[in-house]
C-alpha cells in the first residue's frame with residue numbers, strides 16, 4: 001500500500017528527516033509516536049504528498065507519487081488519501097451533515113448514498129443529535145469529529161491523521177480509534193496516525209517510534 005525509501009527532508013539545509021524507510025500494508029493501522037520535534041508531522045506530510053522529500057521515493061498503491069506533479073498529483077491525492085488534522089476548517093455556513101456530505105457530492109456519488117454514509121459516520125462518532133448544527137454551535141470536540149467524518153466520507157484507501165484525538169476527551173478519543181478498526185475491517189482502509197496519546201498509540205497494529213529524524217523502534221501491538 002505504502003512504501004517509502006530513504007526519505008530525507010531539509011528545511012533551509014537543516015536536516016529534519018534523516019533517512020526514513022517505511023512499509024505499510026493494506027488495511028494496517030500504524031501509529032507514529034515520539035517526542036515533539038522528532039519529525040512526525042513532517043513525515044506524515046511527505047507520505048500524504050502534501051510536501052516533497054529532499055531525497056527518497058514514496059510509492060502509494062503502486063504509484064510512484066514522488067514523480068507526480070500539479071494536476072495529476074492533486075487528482076491522485078483527492079481520489080486516494082483522506083486527511084484528518086487538528087485544524088479542521090469546517091465551512092461555517094453549512095450544517096454538520098452538509099459539511100460531511102460536500103466532498104461526496106463533489107466526487108459525484110449519488111446524493112442518497114452520500115447522505116446515508118454521512119449519517120452512519122456521524123452516528124458512529126456520537127453526533128446523531130447534531131446533524132443540523134452549524135460549526136459555531138458545536139463544541140471543539142464535536143467539530144473535530146465532524147471533520148473526521150468529512151475526511152472519511154469518500155472511503156479513501158489511505159487515511160493520514162495528525163493528532164486526530166488532540167481535541168477529544170478520552171472516551172471520544174478511544175471511540176475514534178475503534179472506528180478506525182471498524183472501517184479497516186469493513187473497507188480495508190489503511191491508517192497512518194501521528195499521536196502523542198500514550199494510551200491510544202497501542203490501539204493500532206504497529207507503532208513506529210521516531211527520534212531525531214529517524215525511525216528508531218517498531219512495536220507490534222496486540223489486536224485490541
Ligand code: ADP
Nearest residue numbers: 011012016034035036037038039040041042043
Ligand atoms: P513532530 O511532529 O515530531 O513534533 P515536526 O515534523 O513538526 O516534528 O518538526 C520536526 C523539526 O522540523 C522541528 O525541529 C521543527 O522545528 C522543524 N520544522 C518543521 N517544519 C518546518 C518548516 N516548515 N520550516 C523549518 N523547520 C521546520
Ligand code: ADP
Nearest residue numbers: 133136137138139140141142143167168169172
Ligand atoms: P466536548 O467534550 O465535545 O468538547 P463540551 O463540553 O465543550 O463538549 O460541550 C458540551 C455541549 O455544549 C455540546 O453538546 C455542545 O453542543 C454544546 N456547546 C459547546 N459549545 C457551544 C457553543 N459555542 N454554542 C452552542 N453550544 C455549544
